Amino acid sequence: MKWEKGLQAMKLGACFTHKKRLFCTLAMSALLTGISAYSSVIDRPFLRAASVVIVMGATDFSENAGQTLFVMDFNLLDNVAPASAADDLIAADGVTTNFNTGRFNASSNGFGSGYEYDIINPTSGGVFTSVGPHQTLDANDIYSKFGLDDTTDIDLVTGNRASQFLVVSNAAFDIYAQASNLVATGDFSTLDYSNIRYRLRVRPTGGVGVWRWGQRAQNPSNGGAGIITAVNDLSDMTAGPTKVFDGGRRTARIPGNLIQQAVSFQSRYRLVGAGATVNAYDFSMGAGALGATVTYTIYTP
Structure with a gap:
């Protein structure tokens, strides 16, 4: 009770002395209202979609039991300088595919089999049945x-041989x-990169059934140069990474799943004779193998 009475005295009486007026004013303010300090927690919500390019293909070549269809590249374009390779968040490299008998198939590496032969202008028959791998010739x-x-003549089916990735x-x-x-063996040992004719094209839609792609896509060439037509054979891309496609917009057109919003990039290769004198295969060229590895990489515009 004494402590309570003394406190009341300070509140009501002692503060009115001349010397302690300022002190008492502050004391009363502190006692009556209190002085509080606050600590803060800051949040900063944001929603940002990074620039992403996804590439679909096969896990490996058909000879190595490659499976399709898999996302093999997840490319992030953000914070990458223009005309530079995108950051790929998937470490593994994929291979191209082909589309046959209503489904995707892993491409062949060409080591264990040759190209199919095409019978030109037969009067009858000449039907070829491929047991597999697709677009190869073997004893099966x-x-x-x-x-x-x-x-009637014969040619390699290089004009129709195509590989692709989505x-x-x-x-x-x-x-x-x-x-x-480069691999050049047998009668093809004198040939080089220039003897492999090259053509790239964009296919905005294709396939059948569940493997139909592009129903909700758009041609990404619009707004850019599109396919670089100056690259005509593999010798045009041996010095280093060479631009073969100049894009201008995204592939996704309207809402859909990944395959519906995807487009196909299809590569076609054709054998060219020595000195480009034969724009196809002829029996006079003999037997041999000519091949190379073509590596595609996503770059920032």
């Missing part, structure tokens, strides 16, 4: 007998390619 394949006349993106991108690891 079948030809039907065929009739011939003075226009790309889906939410931003514009470029593609660079580099040829390396």
Whole structure:
């Protein structure tokens, strides 16, 4: 009780003395209202979609039991200088595919089999049945007998041989390619990169059934130069990574899943004779193998 009374005295009486007026004013303010200190917790919500380019292909070549369809590259374009390789967040490299009999198949590495032969202008027959791998010739394949006349000939099916990979993106991108690891054997030992004719094209949609791609995609060439037509054979891309596609916009057009918003980049290769005198294969060229590795990389525009 004494402590309470003394406190009341300080509150009501002692503060009115001349010398302690300022002190008492502050004391009363502190006692009556209190002085509080606050600590803060800061949050900063934000929603940001990074620029991403996803590449779909096979896990390995068909001879190594490669599986399709897999996302093999997850490319991040943000914070990368223009005309530079994107950051790939998936360490493994993929390989191209082909599309046959309603599904994707891993491409062949070409080491254990040759190209199919195409029978040109048979009078009858000449049907080729590939048991697999697709677009190769081995002892498992079948030809039907065929009739011939003075226009009948034979060629390698290089004009129809194509490999591809699918790309889906939410931003514009470029593609660079580099040829390396030339292999030239047998009667083809004098040939080089210039004897492999090259053509790249964009297929915004294709496939069938569940493996149909591009229904909700758009051509990413628009707004850019598109396919670089100056690259005509593999010798044009041996010095280093060479731009083969100049993009101008994303592949995704309207909402959909990854395959629906993807487009296909299809590469076609054709054998060119020595000195480019034969723009196809002829029996006079003999037997041999000519091949190379073409590596595609996503770049920032």
